[in-house]
Amino acid sequence: MPPTPARAAPLILEGSLPRAIMTEPILSIEDLYIRFDTYAGTVHAVNGMAFEMQPGEMFGLVGESGCGKSVTGLAVLRAVPSPGRIENGHIFFKGEDIIGKSEEELQGLRGGRIAMIFQDPTASLNPVFTAGNQIARQIRQHSDLGKKAAKERALEMFHQVGLPDPERIYQAYPHELSGGMQQRVMIAMALASGAELLIADEPTTALDVTIQAQILSLLSDLRQEEGLSILLITHDLGVVAETCDRVAVAYAGRIVESGTVEEVLYQTKHPYTQGLIAALPDTIKQGDPLQVIKGMVPDGLTPISGCPFHPRCPDVMDICREQEPQSRPMNNSDHLAACHLYEENK
Amino acid sequence: MTTAISDLEVSLDEIPERKRISEYRLMWNAFRRDPLALLSIFILLVFILGAIFAPFLTPYPEQGLGDPNILEKFSPPSLQHPLGTDYLGRDVMARILYGGRSSLAIGFLVVFVAVIIGVPLGAISGYYGGWIDNLLMRITDIFLAFPPLLLAIALAAALGSNFINTMIAISFTWWPWYARLVRSQTLSLRERSFIEAARSIGVPNWKIITTHVLPNVMTPVMVQATMDLGSAILIGAAVSFIGLGVQPPTADWGTMISVGRIYFLERPWYAGSAGMAIFLVVLAFNLLGDAVRDAADPRTRRAVDIGR
Amino acid sequence: MQRLDYIAKRLVMAIFVLISVSIVTFIIARVVPSNPAAAWVGPHPTKEQIEKATIELGLDQPLYTQYLRYMEGIVRGDLGTSVTTRQPILTDIKTFLPATLELVLAGMLIAIVVGIPLGVLSGANKGSLLDHLTRLVSIAGVSMPAFLLGLLLQMFFFRKLGLLPLGARLSTEVSLANPIETVTGMYIIDSALTGNWVAFQDASKHILLPALALATYPIGLAIRMTRSTMIEVLNEKYIQAARISGIQERTILFILALKNAIVPTLNALGLAFVYSLTGAILIEVIFSWPGLGNYVTNAVLSVDFPVIVSVTLIMTVFYILINLFLDILQAMIDPRVTLQ
Numbered sequence: 001m002p003p004t005p006a007r008a009a010p011l012i013l014e015g016s017l018p019r020a021i022m023t024e025p026i027l028s029i030e031d032l033y034i035r036f037d038t039y040a041g042t043v044h045a046v047n048g049m050a051f052e053m054q055p056g057e058m059f060g061l062v063g064e065s066g067c068g069k070s071v072t073g074l075a076v077l078r079a080v081p082s083p084g085r086i087e088n089g090h091i092f093f094k095g096e097d098i099i100g101k102s103e104e105e106l107q108g109l110r111g112g113r114i115a116m117i118f119q120d121p122t123a124s125l126n127p128v129f130t131a132g133n134q135i136a137r138q139i140r141q142h143s144d145l146g147k148k149a150a151k152e153r154a155l156e157m158f159h160q161v162g163l164p165d166p167e168r169i170y171q172a173y174p175h176e177l178s179g180g181m182q183q184r185v186m187i188a189m190a191l192a193s194g195a196e197l198l199i200a201d202e203p204t205t206a207l208d209v210t211i212q213a214q215i216l217s218l219l220s221d222l223r224q225e226e227g228l229s230i231l232l233i234t235h236d237l238g239v240v241a242e243t244c245d246r247v248a249v250a251y252a253g254r255i256v257e258s259g260t261v262e263e264v265l266y267q268t269k270h271p272y273t274q275g276l277i278a279a280l281p282d283t284i285k286q287g288d289p290l291q292v293i294k295g296m297v298p299d300g301l302t303p304i305s306g307c308p309f310h311p312r313c314p315d316v317m318d319i320c321r322e323q324e325p326q327s328r329p330m331n332n333s334d335h336l337a338a339c340h341l342y343e344e345n346k
Numbered sequence: 347m348t349t350a351i352s353d354l355e356v357s358l359d360e361i362p363e364r365k366r367i368s369e370y371r372l373m374w375n376a377f378r379r380d381p382l383a384l385l386s387i388f389i390l391l392v393f394i395l396g397a398i399f400a401p402f403l404t405p406y407p408e409q410g411l412g413d414p415n416i417l418e419k420f421s422p423p424s425l426q427h428p429l430g431t432d433y434l435g436r437d438v439m440a441r442i443l444y445g446g447r448s449s450l451a452i453g454f455l456v457v458f459v460a461v462i463i464g465v466p467l468g469a470i471s472g473y474y475g476g477w478i479d480n481l482l483m484r485i486t487d488i489f490l491a492f493p494p495l496l497l498a499i500a501l502a503a504a505l506g507s508n509f510i511n512t513m514i515a516i517s518f519t520w521w522p523w524y525a526r527l528v529r530s531q532t533l534s535l536r537e538r539s540f541i542e543a544a545r546s547i548g549v550p551n552w553k554i555i556t557t558h559v560l561p562n563v564m565t566p567v568m569v570q571a572t573m574d575l576g577s578a579i580l581i582g583a584a585v586s587f588i589g590l591g592v593q594p595p596t597a598d599w600g601t602m603i604s605v606g607r608i609y610f611l612e613r614p615w616y617a618g619s620a621g622m623a624i625f626l627v628v629l630a631f632n633l634l635g636d637a638v639r640d641a642a643d644p645r646t647r648r649a650v651d652i653g654r
Numbered sequence: 655m656q657r658l659d660y661i662a663k664r665l666v667m668a669i670f671v672l673i674s675v676s677i678v679t680f681i682i683a684r685v686v687p688s689n690p691a692a693a694w695v696g697p698h699p700t701k702e703q704i705e706k707a708t709i710e711l712g713l714d715q716p717l718y719t720q721y722l723r724y725m726e727g728i729v730r731g732d733l734g735t736s737v738t739t740r741q742p743i744l745t746d747i748k749t750f751l752p753a754t755l756e757l758v759l760a761g762m763l764i765a766i767v768v769g770i771p772l773g774v775l776s777g778a779n780k781g782s783l784l785d786h787l788t789r790l791v792s793i794a795g796v797s798m799p800a801f802l803l804g805l806l807l808q809m810f811f812f813r814k815l816g817l818l819p820l821g822a823r824l825s826t827e828v829s830l831a832n833p834i835e836t837v838t839g840m841y842i843i844d845s846a847l848t849g850n851w852v853a854f855q856d857a858s859k860h861i862l863l864p865a866l867a868l869a870t871y872p873i874g875l876a877i878r879m880t881r882s883t884m885i886e887v888l889n890e891k892y893i894q895a896a897r898i899s900g901i902q903e904r905t906i907l908f909i910l911a912l913k914n915a916i917v918p919t920l921n922a923l924g925l926a927f928v929y930s931l932t933g934a935i936l937i938e939v940i941f942s943w944p945g946l947g948n949y950v951t952n953a954v955l956s957v958d959f960p961v962i963v964s965v966t967l968i969m970t971v972f973y974i975l976i977n978l979f980l981d982i983l984q985a986m987i988d989p990r991v992t993l994q
Contacts, residue, residue, distance in 0.1 A: 079898050111899025123891035128913045128988050138899050173989045189899070487667070488674040491977075492970050495932030499950070500679070500966040503959060504686040504693070580799055584936055587801060588954050603801055607940060610805050611813050621802030629797035636793070 024095060026197055026229045027053040027076065032089035034071055034080060034253075036300075043300040045071045045084065047253035047308075050327070053197075053246075058223050058230045060240035060261070062276075063250035066297050069233045072250075073199045076231075077110050093197065112142040115190030119202035121182035125174035132170030135189045142193040157188040162218060180211035187218065191226070198222075201233045216243050237276060241265055249273050252298050252308035255327065259335030269330055269337040271313050307340065315341060374641075383637030386630035393627055397446030404440040411444060411595070420613055430615040432606065438619050445597035445620065450627070452513055452582035452591075453575050459517040461571055464524025469559050471525065472532025473551070482529070486522035494519040495584055502590040512591040516581055520574070527570060531563040569639040576631030583624050599624050660985050668978045675970050680724050683963040684713070693959045694734070728967075734960035738952060743964045746949060751968075752839025753823060754938070754945035758930045760842070760865035765872030765926065770912075770919065773880025777915075778907050780885055788877055795874025800933040804867040804940040811863060818863050821942035828856040864941040868933055872926035879922040883915035890914075917988050924980045928973055 034046035046068040053059045061069045074080050076091055078098060091098040093114065098106070118124050126134060132154060139150040151170070158166035161184040174182060183203060190198050200219065204212035220243055222228045232244060240247050241261060248258035249272065257270040268274050275293040295312035298304055304311065310320040319340050327338040377383050401407040419435035421427060429438035471482040489497075494516075501515035535541065535558075544554050585591045586600025594601060599620040606617030687693040691707040699707075708714060712723050727733070733743040769792075776788040811818040819825060823841055824834070832852045837844045841857040844850075887893065888911055896906055935947030942948070946965055953961035 077898050079894070081894070107900045107902070109900070110897070111901070116895075116898050118891065118895065120891065124895040126892045126896070126910055126914070127990055129910070137901065137905075141899070141901055175990055193899070484670070484674070487671055488678060491671045491675050491974050492678075492966070493928045493931050493973050495935065496950075496966045496969055499954065500682050500962055501686070503954060503957075503962045504682050576797065583799065584801075584932070587936060587939075588951050590954055603799075603805075607801070607805055611809060614805075614809065617805060618802075621799060621805065624799045625797060625802055628799070629793065632793055632797050 023055060025052040025092070026055040026094055027059075027231065028090075028092040029072065029076075030090040030092070032072065032075065032091065033087040034068070034075060034084055035087055037083045037085070041301045044303070045253055045300055046075070049089070049250070049254055051248040051255055051258055053229060053231060055196075055229050056223065056227045057245040058220065058232055058243055060244035060247035061231060061233045061250060062235065062237060062240050062247055064235055064276075064297055066300070067250040068253035069250050070201050073116065073201050073231065073233050076197075076199060077114060077116060078106050079110070079116075108142075111138055111189075112193050113195060114197045114199065115193065115195035116199040116201065117183070117186040117190060117203050120206050121179060121186050122174060124186055125182060127174055129173075130170065131172055131174060131177065131185050135185065135192055138189050139192050153192055154188070157192040158185070160191065161185075161188045161222075162214075163188070178211075179207050180214060183207065183211075183215055184218065187215075187222070191222070191228070195228065197229045197231065199231045199233065202235070203232075204239065205234070205236070212239075219243070237265070237280060238282070249276070252304070253300065254308070255336075255338070256309065257335075257337040257339075258327075259330075259333070263330075263333070263335040267330075267335070269335070269342060270339050271315050271341075272309050275312075275314075307338075317341075377637060377641040380637045380641070382633045383641075386633040386637070389626055389630040390634070393446055393623070393630075394450060396443050397450055400440070400443035400447065404437065404443055406437040406440040411597070420609075422613070423615055429619045430613070432602075432616045433609070438616055441597045441602060442599070442619055442623055445599045445602060446623070448509065448592050448596060448598040449579055449583060449586075449600065449624070452509070452516070453579035455513050456516045456520055456578040456582070457571050457574050459513070460520035460524055460574070461567065463517075464521035465528050465560070465563070465567060467521075468525035468528030469532050469555050469563065472529035473536060473555055473559060479529070482525060486525050489519065489522040490526075492519065495581060498581065498585055499588065499590060502585060507590045507593060509592050512582065512585055516578065516585065520578065523574075524567065524570070527566060528563050531566060532559055535559055535562055565642045569635055569642060572638050573632055573635030576628035576635070579624065579631075580628055657985050657989065661982055664978065664981050664985075668974055671974055672971060675974065676725060676728070676967065677721065679963055679967045679970070680721050682966075683959075684711070684720055684724070685717070687959070733964040733967075736953070736958055736961050738956045738958050738961070743961055746961070747946065747965070747968055750944060750946045750949045753943060754931075754934050754947060756840040756842060757861065757864055757868060757937070757943060757945060758927070758934050759840075760861055761868035761930050761934075762872060762923070762927060764865060764869040765876050766923070768869075769873040769876025770880050770916075773877040773919070774884055774907055774912060774915075776877065777881040777884025778888065785881075788881070792874040792877035792881075795870040796878070797874075798870050800867055800871065801936045801940055803870055804864065804937050807863045807867055808940070819860050821860075821864075821940075823860050823943065824853065824856055825860070828853055832856075864937045864943055867940075868930055868937050871929055871933060872923065875922050875926045875929075876919060879919040880915060883918045884911060887911045887914045913987065917984050920980055920984050920987075924977050927976055931969055931973065 029052075030050050032046050032049040033044070036043040036045055049068060049072050051059075051061070061072065063069050071080060071084065075086055076093070076098060078086075078101070080086060086099065089099065093109070098109075101109075125131065132151065135154045135157070136147070136150045139145060139153055140147075143150075145153060155166045155170060158169055163169050163181060163184050169177065169181065169185065177185070187198075198219075203219070204215050207215065216239060219230055219232075223230055232240070234240060244261050246258070246260050247264050248255045249264065249270065250256070251272050257264055257268070257273045264273060265277065268277060272293075275291075278291040279293060281290065293312055294314075298308060306322045307313070307320045307325050310316050313320065317340060323340070325338045325340045325343070327336045328342060329336055330342065396403060414434035414436060416435050419431060419433055421431045421435075423430045427437050427439065429442065432438055432441065467482060471479045497519045498512070498515045501518060502512050505511040505515065541554060541558060544558060545551075582591065583598075583600030583603070586598045587604040589601075589604065591600060592598040594605075602620035603617045603624075606620065610617045683694075684690045689704075691704045691711065691713055692699045694711060695703045695707050712720050715723075731744050733747070735741065736743050736746055739746055772788050772791075776785045779785050808820060812820045832850055834841055834845050834850055834853045834857070835848045837847055842854065842861060845854040845857055884907075893906060893911055896910055897903075901910070934945065935950060937943065938945045938947035939951050946969065950962060950965050952958070953965070
């Protein structure tokens with residue numbers, strides 16, 4: 001059994017919406033399938049991914065490498081690189097299906113209402129143009145502002161993301177800026193074009209721990225002040241616990257458990273989530289051996305029958321090998337888990 | 347439940363098996379499938395074998411060597427002379443075959459000498475760094491400052507015009523490229539941990555260079571050398587064209603163009619054949635070099651199996 | 655600041671190279687030949703001439719004195735006298751250099767205007783028909799011996815079509831009736847500057863074929879380099895990030911990606927320029943173009959050693975300066991550049 005914390009009552013985190021208010025989700029992914037045709041065979045990266053994000057919340061999409069979370073993020077912008085293809089499914093952004101949209105419509109969305117920042121900010125910035133040039137270009141792409149007005153807006157944004165001396169940053173080349181500053185520039189670029197949804201793919205993994213905290217805090221502030229919805233893709237449970245309102249745990253291209261951070265981390269249902277939490281060094285008492293999940297993450301090439309986690313699951317049953325479990329609500333709430341342990345007719 | 351590390355049993359059967367294929371095998375496989383590569387090898391074999399076995403391939407070996415045949419001068423291509431005859435009546439096809447000896451030999455020798463000199467110097471310079479490196483870099487800077495053909499001409503003029511001197515003169519201009527190439531490869535290689543590891547267990551420097559550094563830099567050297575073979579032949583022909591290389595009556599494609607161009611507009615087969623010979627050989631080397639490079643780089647290597 | 659640093663260092667390097675080049679040329683002129691005095695005098699020198707030259711050149715003196723003498727002469731502008739034209743070599747060079755320059759510049763211009771955009775499109779559409787055709791063109795370009803192409807162009811456009819002239823820079827009628835005022839020595843520029851449209855047309859017709867023949871190698875090179883660097887650059891994360899920000903494809907290709915790709919291409923073009931300088935030698939011979947190339951070739955045929963050495967020196971100096979210019983240009987474009 002995972003260790004239970006002192007408080008057991010569900011927390012209503014500051015800034016998140018009370019569940020009673022049914023608003024239209026800002027992002028709704030249904031039944032998403034993405035495959036990659038490589039020379040080694042077909043890799044099924046995403047298999048029936050599905051979750052919903054409410055406006056103004058920080059949503060964590062958590063999982064180990066290869067679980068399909070990054071690809072899903074790219075899919076929202078229809079930017080899955082070849083040889084990847086979206087086979088099936090719907091991605092609804094404020095009610096409109098991204099899958100059906102034309103290139104033109106997508107161009108308006110990309111970098112405009114939906115923005116994405118990546119793990120390595122150095123690689124995301126063009127080395128031969130100044131930071132100012134790049135953000136101004138994006139601003140002008142998504143608005144009618146002239147050169148001067150765009151620059152003013154850019155400087156404003158730099159200020160808002162906490163960059164000291166915005167003018168100097170504007171004139172600087174990317175390699176003259178630190179990692180943390182570069183990431184702030186990326187965030188500023190996202191804001192400047194009026195992003196409503198920000199997809200952040202491992203935004204802090206490449207940064208020092210102290211800078212990590214700063215960036216996460218910035219994202220949190222932006223969520224509260226601007227009402228920005230943030231999809232935080234990460235492998236770091238600790239980050240999720242600190243900053244997110246709700247979280248979905250991904251494994252082998254699908255969601256195995258989702259709900260509020262409180263529910264998923266402290267009332268964990270799925271054995272995989274339990275394994276992830278137990279594997280955190282923080283949860284182990286000093287002197288006890290480190291915990292590990294036996295086996296390896298599936299590579300997506302060979303299909304696995306039944307539940308994808310069954311080869312590694314300590315609570316595996318016969319039915320797990322044959323039938324894939326459906327995602328079901330736990331205790332009639334929005335806490336969902338896909339596991340045969342919780343089938344009603346057990 | 348989760349398992350403690352002490353209870354971990356990872357059997358090798360659980361790890362998916364991938365065959366370990368050597369890098370060169372992969373290269374060769376990709377290479378074999380490239381039609382342009384095969385075409386270029388074919389072209390080169392034709393010319394090289396033609397040059398080597400010239401005396402047996404032509405009914406006019408003496409003319410290939412230079413003997414005139416005044417009665418038949420300037421005859422257009424016919425059955426007895428498939429490429430016609432030149433201003434001294436010599437069979438052009440024979441001249442081309444024999445000319446290949448001179449022109450191809452220059453190319454191979456020049457690149458060979460350039461590699462023999464440049465690669466070790468570059469490796470030493472890149473590996474040791476310091477004043478050795480500085481010295482070598484200044485020297486290559488100087489040589490690279492000269493336009494290659496001009497330096498070759500000046501040297502050839504100073505040394506005297508014959509085959510050996512031309513070869514020396516051109517090699518002089520070529521080796522710095524290899525030294526530079528190998529040096530920059532060595533520099534990036536030096537930072538890699540396996541070099542540090544070898545050093546830390548006490549492997550002597552010269553051994554590191556020969557067994558670790560050199561094999562790893564050979565691939566770009568091979569690519570460059572293949573393409574340079576074409577350029578070297580071109581420059582050799584240019585030097586001969588100007589009159590500094592091989593002297594008549596020895597056959598050489600460059601001199602053939604130089605002599606033949608005067609009457610090219612009326613009787614194009616002499617200069618034209620020599621020009622086409624050069625073009626085809628250089629083209630073949632360039633295609634080959636491209637193919638070698640594409641095969642060597644895992645990113646551009648054409649996939650062997652595509653499961654579509 | 656990194657940039658100014660780089661430019662300063664680069665200038666120093668260039669000066670060092672210039673001096674070394676003069677030393678090497680000196681060695682070739684005075685040390686390499688078996689009989690430097692005889693070589694300097696010309697073919698079939700008499701004993702008196704050799705003795706005279708030995709004293710003049712100071713060949714009995716120690717090497718460094720000889721070198722200083724040599725350098726002193728160069729700085730004064732005395733490069734020796736041509737055995738064939740009997741003129742001071744410097745005068746000859748001043749006469750012939752603009753012609754060669756004009757030809758090489760024309761060739762480079764064609765190469766840049768044609769080659770770079772083709773390379774960009776080819777790299778962006780890798781694997782398409784356009785890509786294959788372009789690659790074919792570029793490989794043929796770098797493989798084609800310039801002299802063969804020159805001959806073929808003459809055959810086709812002069813002999814068969816009668817559209818363009820066989821050689822020279824200007825037809826005799828025009829040079830008599832509408833002579834061009836000398837400003838730079840480059841006919842195209844001068845005739846345009848002085849409003850001499852008849853001569854402008856004539857000169858353009860004359861330069862077209864040789865420039866085209868000269869341009870094939872740089873075009874091939876420009877296409878290859880631009881294409882391969884474009885392919886690499888287009889795979890970079892910042893291009894993907896730009897696409898995800900909704901920037902248009904045309905902007906991405908020709909501004910965002912190209913600025914990154916152009917630096918190696920500039921290097922390659924520097925190389926191509928050198929190749930053009932030497933290729934110009936052959937083209938000038940074929941098209942009877944009165945430039946340095948023709949001058950040198952004649953010098954070789956008549957064993958005019960002083961000319962060979964001096965022209966080598968001058969063209970090398972030129973080459974060094976062009977490379978310096980290209981390096982500085984590169985530093986202006988790419989802010990990350992440092993001395994390697």
